[in-house]
Amino acid sequence: MHAYIGLGSNLENPLAQLDRAIETLKKHDDLKNLRVSSIYGSKPVGPQDQPDYINAVASFDTDLSPLALLDLLQSIEQSQRRVRERHWGPRTLDLDLLLYGQERIQLPRLNVPHPFMLERGFVIKPFSDLAPDMLLENGKTVTEQLHQLDTSDLVFIKEE
Template identity: 40%
Template sequence: MNNIAYIALGSNIGDRETYLRQAVALLHQHAAVTVTKVSSIYETDPVGYEDQAQFLNMAVEIKTSLNPFELLELTQQIENELGRTREVRWGPRTADLDILLFNRENIETEQLIVPHPRMYERLFVLAPLAEICQQVEKEATSAETDQEGVRVWKQKSGVDEFVHSES
C-alpha cells in the first residue's frame, strides 16, 4: 500500500456518530485500505443549504493500493451502503466521504478533483484535517474555529476505536 490519502467524512442524519464510525470501519475493512490516523469529531453548522441539522465531521488518513478513481468508487459505495441519497445539493446525508488529498497529486477530471477544490475555504474540513496531516498548516485556532460554527464534539482517541467498531 504505497498511496496516502486523506478523506473528509460527514453526517447530519440519524445517529451521526454511528454513521461516521461505520464509514471508517468500512474503509478499513477493504483489503486495499488501512486507516492510519483519525481526527477528532467536530460538530459544524451546515454550509450552502442551511435549512438542515448540524453535521458531525472528521478526517482520516489512509494507506491504500487503490488508485484515486478506485478510491472514489469505494467512497461512493460506502456512502450508498450507509443510505446516502442525493436529492439536494449540499443537503442532508447519512454519510459523505470526500477525497481531500491523494499523495501530492493534482487531479482534475469530470469525476474527481484533488486536492478538493473547496478544502481551504471550509473550516469544517481544515480543522480535522490539520490534526492528522502535516501537509496542511492549521489555518485556524480553536477560538477562530468556534466563531465559524465548527466545534470539537469528541476528542480523538485513536484508530482502534473506529476500525473495531461494529458496523
C-alpha cells in the first residue's frame, strides 16, 4: 500500500527532530521507496503561545496494516519524547497518517484520509512536492487544493 504521512515539530531543535524521524523511517524494513518533501516553517494551529512549526510530508510503500503503521508512527514519536499535554499543543514530533492508498478508515484511533489535511497549507504545500497531480477526495488535484489555501505564513526551510 502507498501511504503518505505528515511530519511536524516545534520543540527541542525541530529540524533535528524531523531529520531523526526521517532517518528512522529510512531504516525501517517495512517501509520501502521513502520520499520526503522539502521542509517548511509555519505558524502553529490552535494555541499561539508556542513556537512556530516545521513540517514535511513523506510517502512510502508498506505492507503494514493501517493500525500497525499508526503504532509504528506513535512509537517513533515516543522515542523522540513526544508528550501530549494539550490538543494542538507544542510537540517534539508529530507523525500523522494522511493517506493509506485510497482507503477510507474510521476507527476510534485513526481517521484516514486525515480529517484536516485539505484545510492545512503546511500539509498540502509539502504534499505538492511529492504528488502535485494526485486527485484528492474532494475531486481536486493537490496543486488545485494548494491554490485554495492561504499559505502566506509558510517559509521554505530546506530541501530533503
